[in-house]
Amino acid sequence: GQNIDQPTEMTATEGAIVQINCTYQTSGFNGLFWYQQHAGEAPTFLSYNVLDGLEEKGRFSSFLSRSKGYSYLLLKELQMKDSASYLCAVTDSNYQLIWGAGTKLIIKP
Amino acid sequence: SQTIHQWPATLVQPVGSPLSLECTVEGTSNPNLYWYRQAAGRGLQLLFYSVGIGQISSEVPQNLSASRPQDRQFILSSKKLLLSDSGFYLCAWSQGGSGANVLTFGAGSRLTVL
Numbered sequence: 298g299q300n301i302d303q304p305t306e307m308t309a310t311e312g313a314i315v316q317i318n319c320t321y322q323t324s325g326f327n328g329l330f331w332y333q334q335h336a337g338e339a340p341t342f343l344s345y346n347v348l349d350g351l352e353e354k355g356r357f358s359s360f361l362s363r364s365k366g367y368s369y370l371l372l373k374e375l376q377m378k379d380s381a382s383y384l385c386a387v388t389d390s391n392y393q394l395i396w397g398a399g400t401k402l403i404i405k406p
Numbered sequence: 407s408q409t410i411h412q413w414p415a416t417l418v419q420p421v422g423s424p425l426s427l428e429c430t431v432e433g434t435s436n437p438n439l440y441w442y443r444q445a446a447g448r449g450l451q452l453l454f455y456s457v458g459i460g461q462i463s464s465e466v467p468q469n470l471s472a473s474r475p476q477d478r479q480f481i482l483s484s485k486k487l488l489l490s491d492s493g494f495y496l497c498a499w500s501q502g503g504s505g506a507n508v509l510t511f512g513a514g515s516r517l518t519v520l
Contacts, residue, residue, distance in 0.1 A: 328506035339511035388506040398449040
């Protein structure tokens with residue numbers, strides 16, 4: 298079967314750095330997405346990785362290792378507004394999106 | 407620029423009543439359209455997707471149906487709601503054609519079935 302694993306919940310301190318991991322087992326691979334979802338709102342696109350390595354976008358970076366079936370989202374200089382769920386999703390060989398259950402990130406002052 | 411509208415935002419319906427959620431996209435042509443459901447604390451479950459007018463693919467058998475009467479309009483319906491239909495429903499669009507395209511979501515519709 299196809300599976301995406303990410304931690305259910307993480308806690309971090311304002312101003313710190315946090316890394317949210319995602320491992321996947323899918324039928325083929327055509328890219329990995331990270332989305333941010335604030336409570337009660339719709340998900341919004343953060344990043345896309347299709348090749349190995351690190352993609353940086355301001356305070357957020359996303360890393361991919363296809364051989365290990367692994368990705369992480371790195372958030373730097375955490376702000377209270379970063380409190381949200383972070384969803385990992387993989388596009389399989391049929392270009393179907395497989396979603397993880399999301400990681401709820403709690404930021405404490 | 408492209409925008410997506412979804413309504414209603416919130417609704418409370420009795421068991422056995424009908425349902426209609428509507429979604430429209432502006433600023434693009436021939437988008438791929440999707441309906442997802444998200445239960446509390448759970449991942450996104452794909453319900454239906456469409457690559458063109460009148461073309462609907464169903465992912466999960468249930469008492470819901472979808473229609474795409476116009477290129478940029480996607481409707482989710484039910485004739486008789488069940489308690490288990492409660493959840494957060496999200497419409498989304500992506501660029502047409504195959505490929506790993508970014509999904510843009512509507513604001514969501516929170517359905518409570520009593």
